Structures are given as structure tokens and as C-alpha cells.
Amino acid sequence: MVSFYRLHPLQDPEDLARRLRAAWEPLGVLGRVYVAREGINAQVSVPDNMLELFKQTVTAHSELDGVYLNCDEPLSKEYAPFSKLQIKPRKHVLADGLPRSLDWRENGAKLSPAEWHSKVEQLNKEEEGAKPILIDIRNFYESEVGLFKGAKALDTVTFRDTWDALKETLKGVSKEKEILTYCTGGIRCEKANAYIIQELGYKNVSALRGGIVNYAQYVKEKHNSSRSQFLGVNHVFDQRLGQRVGEEVLSRCINCGCSSDVQTDCANTHCPRPFARRRYIQCQECAIRQDGCCCSECADEKKAREQRDETQRRLEELQVSLRRELRSRKKSKDTAAEAAEEEEQRLAAL
Ligand SMILES: [Zn+2]
Ligand SMILES: [Zn+2]
Ligand SMILES: [Zn+2]
Missing domain, CATH: 3.30.70.100 (Alpha-Beta Plaits)
Incomplete structure (x- = not known):
């Protein structure tokens, strides 16, 4: 890749x-x-x-x-x-929802994974007021299963929410403060950091070059996962299991509360969970017990729907075979009538 x-x-x-x-x-x-x-x-x-x-x-x-x-x-x-x-x-390579484009080329510095590694290590030893602000630019379902030690998650649903979330996160923060950002592969930080510099007025802004993907490779080559400054797994789009970078499991099953970082969607097609929060964490046992659903109500609903569908299917099958039966009876009646007619004609001809 x-x-x-x-x-x-x-x-x-x-x-x-x-x-x-x-x-x-x-x-x-x-x-x-x-x-x-x-x-x-x-x-x-x-x-x-x-x-x-x-x-x-x-x-x-x-x-x-x-x-x-x-x-x-x-x-x-x-x-x-x-x-x-x-x-x-396309209109955009990364849809941002901003009313006007910024100069995406003016977006601060890039740090290599090695520089980033020591920055994050250092940052977590410093006093709260003195340390740089480390921001995870990804969506909530990505940062809930893995993030850098000491990072603030924006908790966004889509990238379009980034701007309000950044304003909120940086409210009252001095413009001289060092800001560090990261995302999966780096592209979201290009836009986010252009915004932080051009719209929010920060001067000392850097991103992790190549994002978590690049950092994960660095950790694999240079350290072992126990020294990873990234905790948990790197969420992979459209897959239940992400790529493990750090050894920790950060999230919990929504049903039993045990440690798990398996992400899933509810198997009930009419699940009432809001679309934006349709992905959730669920352990294997709870998934099996609830037939792939987020709660027992959804599991009941799914079962009822499946039974209804099954009854409907059987009913249709019955109707089809009934029609077939009627047709074949009519046909044999017709054949019998024809035979009788032939017989009559034969008799009449005698
Ligand atoms: Zn990024
Ligand atoms: Zn569970
Ligand atoms: Zn559900």
C-alpha cells in the first residue's frame, strides 16, 4: 500500500x-x-x-x-x-465544509516519527501549564480505540466538525503556545494546521509527518510496542479491528464494560442509535449473546423481523405452489375434456 x-x-x-x-x-x-x-x-x-x-x-x-x-x-x-x-x-480531495479555502500550503512544520516520539515522551513529563498542546485531529470512533499519550481528542463525527472543535479546544490558549497535531496519514493535519495558523493565529504549529501510519512503522522498526507513545490501535476505515500499535486496550464494551477495542455496527437494520454514533465497542461474548446487536431490544427486534420475513417467505412459497397445482389440475381437466370430445367424435363416426 x-x-x-x-x-x-x-x-x-x-x-x-x-x-x-x-x-x-x-x-x-x-x-x-x-x-x-x-x-x-x-x-x-x-x-x-x-x-x-x-x-x-x-x-x-x-x-x-x-x-x-x-x-x-x-x-x-x-x-x-x-x-x-x-x-x-472531484471538487475537493478532502471535504472540509469551510465557506472558503485557505492557503493549504501554509501549514506549519512537519516532524519525523523520531522527533515526534521524543516530543511526546518529553511532553508527558512536563507540568500541565508548560507543555505543548497535543491534538488528535481524527473522529471520535478513531481516537476512542487509540491515541497518543497526553493527546486531546476532538471527538468529531466528521472532518467538517473540526473547525468548531478546534476553536473550543484552543479557547483561551496563548497564541505563543506550541501546538502538535496528528491524524492517520497526515492529510487532515495539512488543512487543520493551515486553519490553526491562518484563522486562529497560532505561530508554533507542527504535525506528525505521515501520521500514525508512519509512526507505527517507526515503532516497529526502532522500538517494541511497549515503548510506543501511541496507545492502543490505529483505527482502519471499514474494519472491525484496527492495527495494533501500543499494547493497551483503551476502550470498553458498551454492554459488559470489559476491555475491548472491537468496533461494530448494530445488526438490527432499524436500530435507534443515531447515525453519527452507529459504531460502538462490543466484546465477542456480548456480540454473540445479542446476535450482533447493540442491546437486547435490538436483538428482539431483529429476531421478530427475521421471523416475520420467514413467515412472509413461506406464505409466498405456498401461494406459488397453490397456483401451480391449480394450473396443472386445470390442464388435466382440459386434457380429459379433449379426450372425451375425441372419444365422442370417434363414436359418432362409427
Ligand atoms: Zn494529520
Ligand atoms: Zn461485553
Ligand atoms: Zn441497536
Whole structure:
């Protein structure tokens, strides 16, 4: 897996899309790539033996000048996230909901995983008033299963909520304060830090280069997970289990309260949980006991619906076979009538 992004104005996103397709299709590159006037955001899988050629194609495009390639092993051999190469022109590569765009290129400093590691280690030894502010720019369901030691979670539902949450988090904080931000791969911090600098007036702002994905790789290579400053798991979009980075389990099952970081959606299609909070933490035992539902009411409702559906299905089956039976009786009646008629004619002819 290779992911990269660049928030840098593009004159002709469609043209770039065409040229990238022409360069990558022959290499067997698969994945999802968004191009927009504001830049590019790409997540692709590249065959191992094509990686060097792929890197050359990236360097060959001036629009991708200086991008940082986040190379990451897939979570498992079976996990093949892409089946084709999609390069789509879009309005935004990262929808932000802001009324007007900022200059995304002015977004502060980037720290390497090693620099970040010692910063976070140091930060957690300092007095409350003296230490930098460490902010997790991701959504609530991401930070509830894993975050950096000492980080404040924005607790957002979507990235669009980031702006209000940042204002709230930084309310009353001196503009001289050092601000540190991180997200999964780095792109959200590009926009968040541009906002913190240009709209909120902070000067000393840095992000973790390549995000948690990059940090996780650093920890794996240089330390063991017990020294990870990231606690718990890195949430992976659309998967129940994230990538374990730290050894801790931060979250608890909503039913029995035991330690768990398995995320799930309720199996009751009419679950009353609000859409924004549809993902929750549930341990294996509770999931089995409640038939994949968030509570016993949902489990009852699911069962009742399944029974209703089953009854409906049987009823339809019965109707179909009844109609078939009637048709075949009518047919045999018709055949009998025809035979009788033939017999009559035969008798009459005698
Ligand atoms: Zn980030
Ligand atoms: Zn449980
Ligand atoms: Zn439910």
C-alpha cells in the first residue's frame, strides 16, 4: 500500500488524472485517487516488483513534486482493498465544509516519527501549564480505540466538525503556545494546521509527518510496542479491528464494560442509535449473546423481523405452489375434456 497527498493548486486536474492513468495502468497499480483544484489524495497498491518504477512516475510529474510516500504493508495477505484503478476528478480531495479555502500550503512544520516520539515522551513529563498542546485531529470512533499519550481528542463525527472543535479546544490558549497535531496519514493535519495558523493565529504549529501510519512503522522498526507513545490501535476505515500499535486496550464494551477495542455496527437494520454514533465497542461474548446487536431490544427486534420475513417467505412459497397445482389440475381437466370430445367424435363416426 502506498498513500500520498499534496495540497497544492492544480491547473487541470482532469489532465493530471489522464496522465497518471496512462503511467500507472501498465504497472498494475490499483487503488483510489482523487484529484481536484486543491490537490491530490491517493491510496494505491503497487506490485512489489513495480515499486521502483512507480516512484519514478511520481517524480516525473511536476504536480507531485516533493510528495511524501507513505508505504505501508497491508494488514493481511487476504486483505485486498482495491480491485481496480479509479482516478476521479472531484471538487475537493478532502471535504472540509469551510465557506472558503485557505492557503493549504501554509501549514506549519512537519516532524519525523523520531522527533515526534521524543516530543511526546518529553511532553508527558512536563507540568500541565508548560507543555505543548497535543491534538488528535481524527473522529471520535478513531481516537476512542487509540491515541497518543497526553493527546486531546476532538471527538468529531466528521472532518467538517473540526473547525468548531478546534476553536473550543484552543479557547483561551496563548497564541505563543506550541501546538502538535496528528491524524492517520497526515492529510487532515495539512488543512487543520493551515486553519490553526491562518484563522486562529497560532505561530508554533507542527504535525506528525505521515501520521500514525508512519509512526507505527517507526515503532516497529526502532522500538517494541511497549515503548510506543501511541496507545492502543490505529483505527482502519471499514474494519472491525484496527492495527495494533501500543499494547493497551483503551476502550470498553458498551454492554459488559470489559476491555475491548472491537468496533461494530448494530445488526438490527432499524436500530435507534443515531447515525453519527452507529459504531460502538462490543466484546465477542456480548456480540454473540445479542446476535450482533447493540442491546437486547435490538436483538428482539431483529429476531421478530427475521421471523416475520420467514413467515412472509413461506406464505409466498405456498401461494406459488397453490397456483401451480391449480394450473396443472386445470390442464388435466382440459386434457380429459379433449379426450372425451375425441372419444365422442370417434363414436359418432362409427
Ligand atoms: Zn494529520
Ligand atoms: Zn461485553
Ligand atoms: Zn441497536
